[in-house]
Amino acid sequence: MIKLQIDTLTKRYYVERDGRQVLALADVSLSVEAGEFVAIVGPSGCGKTTLLNIIAGLLNYDHGSVAIDGETIRGPGINRAVVFQHASLLPWRTIAGNVRYGMELQKRFDEATMRERTDAFVTLVGLAGFERHYPSELSGGMQQRVNLARALASDPAVLLMDEPFAALDAQTREHMQLELLKIWSQARKTVIFITHQINEAIYLADRVAVMSPRPGRIKGVFAVPFDRPRPLALKRDPRFLEIEDAIWQMVEDQPQRLGIGAPEETGTPERDALRREAVHSPGAE
Amino acid sequence: MPYAVKRCTAPGPSDMTVVDDPDLLPPPRRSFYQRYEALILGGSAVIVAMVIWEALWEAGRISPLFFTGPSQVVERFVAEWTEGRLKQDMLYSGRNFVVGVGLAISSGVVLGVVIGWYRRLAMIVEPFLTALYSTPRVALIPLVLIWFGIGMWSKVFIVFINAFFPVLINTIGGVRAIDRDLLRAARAFCASDSQIFTTVVVPGSVPFILTGVRQAVSLGLIGVVVGEMFGGSEGIGYMVNYGGQTFQTDTVFLGVVIIAFAGIVLTWLAERLERHFSRWRPER
Numbered sequence: 001m002i003k004l005q006i007d008t009l010t011k012r013y014y015v016e017r018d019g020r021q022v023l024a025l026a027d028v029s030l031s032v033e034a035g036e037f038v039a040i041v042g043p044s045g046c047g048k049t050t051l052l053n054i055i056a057g058l059l060n061y062d063h064g065s066v067a068i069d070g071e072t073i074r075g076p077g078i079n080r081a082v083v084f085q086h087a088s089l090l091p092w093r094t095i096a097g098n099v100r101y102g103m104e105l106q107k108r109f110d111e112a113t114m115r116e117r118t119d120a121f122v123t124l125v126g127l128a129g130f131e132r133h134y135p136s137e138l139s140g141g142m143q144q145r146v147n148l149a150r151a152l153a154s155d156p157a158v159l160l161m162d163e164p165f166a167a168l169d170a171q172t173r174e175h176m177q178l179e180l181l182k183i184w185s186q187a188r189k190t191v192i193f194i195t196h197q198i199n200e201a202i203y204l205a206d207r208v209a210v211m212s213p214r215p216g217r218i219k220g221v222f223a224v225p226f227d228r229p230r231p232l233a234l235k236r237d238p239r240f241l242e243i244e245d246a247i248w249q250m251v252e253d254q255p256q257r258l259g260i261g262a263p264e265e266t267g268t269p270e271r272d273a274l275r276r277e278a279v280h281s282p283g284a285e
Numbered sequence: 286m287p288y289a290v291k292r293c294t295a296p297g298p299s300d301m302t303v304v305d306d307p308d309l310l311p312p313p314r315r316s317f318y319q320r321y322e323a324l325i326l327g328g329s330a331v332i333v334a335m336v337i338w339e340a341l342w343e344a345g346r347i348s349p350l351f352f353t354g355p356s357q358v359v360e361r362f363v364a365e366w367t368e369g370r371l372k373q374d375m376l377y378s379g380r381n382f383v384v385g386v387g388l389a390i391s392s393g394v395v396l397g398v399v400i401g402w403y404r405r406l407a408m409i410v411e412p413f414l415t416a417l418y419s420t421p422r423v424a425l426i427p428l429v430l431i432w433f434g435i436g437m438w439s440k441v442f443i444v445f446i447n448a449f450f451p452v453l454i455n456t457i458g459g460v461r462a463i464d465r466d467l468l469r470a471a472r473a474f475c476a477s478d479s480q481i482f483t484t485v486v487v488p489g490s491v492p493f494i495l496t497g498v499r500q501a502v503s504l505g506l507i508g509v510v511v512g513e514m515f516g517g518s519e520g521i522g523y524m525v526n527y528g529g530q531t532f533q534t535d536t537v538f539l540g541v542v543i544i545a546f547a548g549i550v551l552t553w554l555a556e557r558l559e560r561h562f563s564r565w566r567p568e569r
Contacts, residue, residue, distance in 0.1 A: 053369040056473050057473075058469065058472060058473060076472055076473055076474070076475045077475065078475060080473075081473070081474070083471070084466065084469070084470060084473075086466055088467055088469065088470035090465040090467060090484070090485065090488070090489075090568065091565050092488050092489070092491070092565045093565075101474065104484075105471065105473065105474045105475060105476045105480055105484070106475055134565040135565075135566070136565060136566065154474060204435075208334070224385045
């Protein structure tokens with residue numbers, strides 16, 4: 001059963017400083033089954049985050065369609081939840097207060113249910129006992145777990161994760177990957193997971209989609225054949241390394257377009273233009 | 286395992302590391318003196334200064350025209366409190382302060398949030414605010430007297446205009462300093478504009494607002510005193526002014542001590558409030 005359907009999605013934006021138009025996404029198409037874990041990899045600036053923001057409803061798009069359960073997306077909705085790279089926790093709320101936040105905003109549950117769900121998800125992410133702490137008292141990994149709990153507690157149909165472990169150190173990152181799989185195996189949401197790290201993508205996902213450099217389009221999709229549960233040692237399995245190699249080749253396919261340092265690739269004005277659009281605070285036009 | 290692992294051993298008992306050696310551990314609890322060192326040293330200094338001052342006064346080394354002594358200040362305080370108008374004066378000044386600062390905080394917070402949030406409005410209002418903020422308020426006092434007369438309301442207005450700007454400017458700063466990631470996260474969870482306001486903007490601005498309140502309290506106190514010196518007939522500021530003009534130096538000193546004391550207490554309270562609501566901020 002198709003959960004998320006993206007058809008020939010195209011997105012342009014204007015860079016204010018030069019007045020030019022940049023094509024961020026060109027004819028992106030992807031189908032995601034219910035309960036599937038799909039990772040999206042690609043070079044910096046290829047539009048992965050733009051794609052995720054569009055699915056989340058934070059950005060408009062120019063052409064094509066995005067639909068969940070057949071319904072076209074028109075803005076943020078209760079059927080999606082985002083886990084951002086930076087935890088974006090409200091620093092003045094306790095952990096419990098933060099986990100409740102999504103539910104509070106969406107007003108879908110009554111007070112007793114919210115309390116139950118908060119306790120359940122705080123425990124699920126392994127932070128039982130930390131409910132009364134403030135985010136500033138937690139480590140980066142713990143904050144991301146709160147982020148995850150908040151997203152899961154709002155009961156989305158699709159979970160969107162934007163490089164959630166990128167800001168963590170390597171060991172915490174590995175640990176969190178394992179934790180995520182454990183948590184996901186109990187919650188079984190449809191997941192879209194954006195990452196830079198190819199081995200992270202393969203380890204976590206059922207399928208890995210590779211995006212081309214800007215303008216972004218899906219170059220190819222790799223199926224990951226490993227059974228779950230997957231131990232961390234799988235990353236050193238020869239078959240795993242083969243797949244990693246193949247994906248790496250595809251990503252590297254156009255070396256001159258990888259553009260690290262090339263001014264055409266994502267510099268500050270582009271990112272700022274997109275960020276401004278995504279935040280869209282009223283009156284702050 | 287391909288490599289042989291060599292364990293490191295420390296000399297001495299097998300379980301102890303160098304750090305566990307009891308001779309090297311610091312004492313577990315700080316003594317009374319250590320905990321209150323600042324208070325003890327500071328307090329002692331004040332007491333010593335007072336003693337020297339009083340000794341000089343008693344020895345007749347200070348002319349009562351230009352200066353006074355601690356015991357004289359206390360005498361004057363007792364006299365004014367029991368027979369004089371000290372109570373009324375303190376009440377008068379206190380009331381002006383509370384009303385003026387109260388108005389300043391409420392209007393400053395409301396306007397600050399609105400101006401901080403709506404950029405177009407900020408652009409419209411900014412030239413006026415900059416002009417008013419840059420003008421020394423003292424220069425406006427004659428105008429205030431024309432508008433409000435010499436009664437209570439001119440004093441309240443002077444307090445208000447002194448206390449208003451710190452609150453306004455800090456509130457605007459607080460709204461503008463809201464982390465954009467938080468706004469984005471709220472939007473991603475389908476927050477409406479009013480929800481973003483109440484759950485993100487307002488709570489996030491509170492520490493900044495309280496900084497503004499602390500500054501407003503200090504400036505408001507100055508406003509009280511200054512306001513009463515112009516065309517006043519009541520209040521602590523008036524008492525200081527009158528005492529000065531009639532060369533009752535002990536009255537002047539008494540007034541200054543009262544004002545200073547009020548300032549210390551109010552600022553301390555404001556700081557406590559500020560710290561309480563900033564508990565969640567990471568240590569910087």
